[in-house]
Amino acid sequence: MSIGWFKKWRIESTTKEIISGIIQEVETILRNNPGLTLEESLKLVDKQRNMFFPDEENIKSDLYSLFGMMVYKVYRCKRASDMDSCGQEQAELVLQIAYDYLNIVCSKTNSDFKKLESEATNCTKMETRPGDRVTGCVVKGSSGFSERGMDALIDIYTDQQTGLMWTRNGNITGEYMTWEKAMAWVKSLEYCGYCDWRLPTIEEFKTFAKQGGVQPYRWFNTNKFNGVEASWYWSSSADCENDASCLDMLDGIVYTREKTYDYYVWPVRSGQ
Numbered sequence: 001m002s003i004g005w006f007k008k009w010r011i012e013s014t015t016k017e018i019i020s021g022i023i024q025e026v027e028t029i030l031r032n033n034p035g036l037t038l039e040e041s042l043k044l045v046d047k048q049r050n051m052f053f054p055d056e057e058n059i060k061s062d063l064y065s066l067f068g069m070m071v072y073k074v075y076r077c078k079r080a081s082d083m084d085s086c087g088q089e090q091a092e093l094v095l096q097i098a099y100d101y102l103n104i105v106c107s108k109t110n111s112d113f114k115k116l117e118s119e120a121t122n123c124t125k126m127e128t129r130p131g132d133r134v135t136g137c138v139v140k141g142s143s144g145f146s147e148r149g150m151d152a153l154i155d156i157y158t159d160q161q162t163g164l165m166w167t168r169n170g171n172i173t174g175e176y177m178t179w180e181k182a183m184a185w186v187k188s189l190e191y192c193g194y195c196d197w198r199l200p201t202i203e204e205f206k207t208f209a210k211q212g213g214v215q216p217y218r219w220f221n222t223n224k225f226n227g228v229e230a231s232w233y234w235s236s237s238a239d240c241e242n243d244a245s246c247l248d249m250l251d252g253i254v255y256t257r258e259k260t261y262d263y264y265v266w267p268v269r270s271g272q
Contacts, residue, residue, distance in 0.1 A: 003089050011075075011090060015097045018074045022067075042066045049074075064102060071098040155192055157225070158271060164204060165271040167191065170220060170228030170249070171264055179244045179259035182234045186267050197267040199236035202245040202254055204268065209252045217249040232263040 003011070022045060029041045036044070043066065075094050157166045173185060182199060189197040200208065212219035220228040230250040237245040243256050246263050257263070 003093065008093065011093055012097060014078055015071060015075055015094050018071050018078065019098065019101055022070055022074070039063055039066060042070065046070055064099060067102055068095045068098045071095070159208065162204070162207060163271040164200070164208070165194075165269045166208065167267050168225050170217075170225055170266055172227070172267060173265045176231075176262040176264045178262055179234050179238075182263070182265045183236065186265060189267055191267070194269055197269050199234055200266065200268040202235040202237040202247065205233065205235050205247045205266075206252070206254060208268075209247055209249060212249075212252065214251060216252050220249070229264050232257070232261075233266050234263045 025045045025048070026038070026041045029044055030036060033041070039062070042063070046066070072091060072094050155168055157168050159166065172191075177185065186197050186199050189195070191197060209216040217228045217230040228249055232246045232248050232255065235245045235247060239245060239256050242258055244259050246255050246257050247253070248255060
């Protein structure tokens with residue numbers, strides 16, 4: 001029996017969340033243990049998760065087998081109430097999503113996440129094809145990974161209506177700052193292989209925040225964004241020599257404030 005479109009969407013969504021979690025753990029381990037290979041870091045993540053999988057000891061230790069096993073193992077745990085979660089069709093779909101992700105990563109990093117981080121550090125833009133989206137420093141093809149404008153993995157959200165790319169972290173600076181400092185900080189930002197970040201215009205910010213309804217910060221923090229503050233954020237729109245527009249993510253209202261005030265920063269880039 002073939003998988004219906006809704007169930008397929010649910011399987012894909014769950015699998016993408018699982019991959020995101022695993023990759024974040026792997027990247028943390030690689031940063032703390034620069035001598036490890038990707039395979040070794042995956043084994044360490046698997047050990048830390050302390051989850052048993054039937055016949056796990058008989059599964060090959062190559063990159064694809066390790067990653068596929070981990071993704072499917074967590075999927076089975078998350079979907080324990082789904083009697084079909086161990087069925088062949090679901091297993092094949094979950095593994096295909098995992099393998100598709102690895103195909104993309106390995107083509108860019110030669111099975112080594114540290115080279116991916118090096119690309120970002122050196123601010124080397126990755127080659128993309130029309131229809132591609134870039135997420136978490138990984139080029140992702142337009143087929144197989146789409147979720148109403150929400151990219152599959154981590155770090156970057158591409159708004160398919162505007163083409164703008166936003167960081168998923170709504171407080172990437174970890175602090176608030178004056179308008180002048182915010183403009184300079186964003187201009188110098190190198191993140192996920194891009195070095196052309198900027199502050200959004202107030203119109204761009206209003207359009208972006210509008211999808212969050214009456215309390216944007218709450219909606220964003222529960223829809224694959226994080227660190228979004230219920231407070232004011234600077235835009236690049238200067239109303240006069242001393243004032244600029246800002247947007248309150250508590251309620252989505254636009255204000256004009258003196259540039260010397262300290263507010264939060266949310267980087268954006270044009271995405272072309």
